[in-house]
Amino acid sequence: MSVQRDATEVDAERRLILKCLLAAGLIGGVVGSAPPARAADATGWPTDAFKQKSQDDALKALYGKMPEESDKISLDTPEIAENGAVVPVSVDATALPNVTSISVLVPENPFTLAASYQIPEGTAASISCRIKMAKTSKVFAVVEADGKLYSAAKETKVTLGGCGG
Amino acid sequence: MASIRVRAIASDDSVEVQSLIQHPMDSGFVKDSTGNLIPAHYIEVVTFEHGGKPVMTALWGPAVAKDPYLKFSFKGGKKGDPLKISWVDNLGKSDSTEATIM
């Protein structure tokens, strides 16, 4: 006899597994800060935020608030990307206190949120990574520090290479 | 384990971590030679743990470059300590490894 489990049962089970995984330290969780407002799936990945096409929507989904510009964020991206498939990005927000999150957004990309980094206490507020850019765009670094949101932007040009193939 | 390269180097009171993970990070927007879309296949979550606590959690989307790289630093690690790294992707695949801080 097959048992059809209803949605609430499956949900409850998922939440239990999630709690166990978090407790066992097997998946990430940020200690000491409010978790993102909504739509994190079972592994803690913010599904909604990564689906958004506009920067405002992505930030609302991820943080539930809007950033103010800050000159305390050092954002390093190339002026002209050597290849849009591999663009090095460095964000240094060590000048801000109690940073808990650093995100990289590319408004001209099909989905604006590229990556988000959860920074626990004891970890420096500085990351370097490599992203894909579909075309010339501003690259935004958004930093959550002491519960407030800050941003800095830099434009990176992306053109077609002449030597591709 | 084979997909994750890590260099974790301790100096003063800080550990600098550089990682390179072998993964296609297909965005789902690229077509193959026959004109069919290559399905999206990208790492979603990467966790770095030291002493049982997360020192970094990376939430990635399809815009992260292929064979993704990450560099960051954390305090409290010493030479010889283990550093655990694991990832899971949108298709449910995963991998993990343990590196030793040098």
Place this chain on the structure above:
Amino acid sequence: MLRRAMAALLVLCGALGGALALPVFAADKVDPAAEQKAFQAYFRAQFPNVPQDDFVNGPYSMDKGMRKQWEEIMQFPPYDFALDEGKKLFATPFKNGKTYADCFPNKGIGIRQDYPYFDTKAGEVVTLSMAVNRCREANGEQPLNWETGPLASIMAYMSETSRGKRFDIKVPDDPRALAAYEDGEQYFYSRKGQLNFSCASCHVQSAGKRLRGDVLAPAVGILAAFPIYRSDWGSMGTIERRFTSCDAQTRAVPLKPDDKTYRNLEYFLSYMSDGLPIAGPGTRP
């Protein structure tokens, strides 16, 4: 005779006034040593602020913005996986128990800078990739794909063991060696294909200039960083891969990757870069 004159003229083209004393209409026999001197002098004159050794870094020796991205990526090079794979493959015995080490001087370690060389017995140019595949065939194995995959990984490993060692390429005073050298030289300077470009059109006359988003590498030292992980390919590629793909891009019909003329082209280019350090494996846009 006319070919050689044209070749010499092209090399003279950008040189600053009278700096080169090249016997343009000299005797019939080609003089590779003199041509090599002129070739290297041309680029030194074009780019006086680039240290000679730096030419091996291609576009990164030509443009600061590109160089910064390269230095960033080189903190953890994307060819790392291929390099590791190459090391394993190199050490793995063939089915008959022999290994690559049995085919090469010094067990195949630190020898990349001596290739290509002219085999006077066989009367042909031998490239390193050819030597690897011949080693396989001599030991009952299938040759590997010339352009990417395991051969690129093995070449990555062999190049890494030679990193920093200087190209030591010889063109012996042997009519067959001179003919091979000239064959490569002619291919380099001949316009071909729908776009009517020669290799020199981009890599001699337009070195350092932009081709849309790319910056063109100078021809001197251009093979030193191979095999390369190209971001454009998202994978490793050998010299053969770049020759065929570049020909195709300029809308010329590419030769087969193991074509004799490509080997001769590699011979010519390597001899032109004699003395420059091996910088491979490398990364490129």
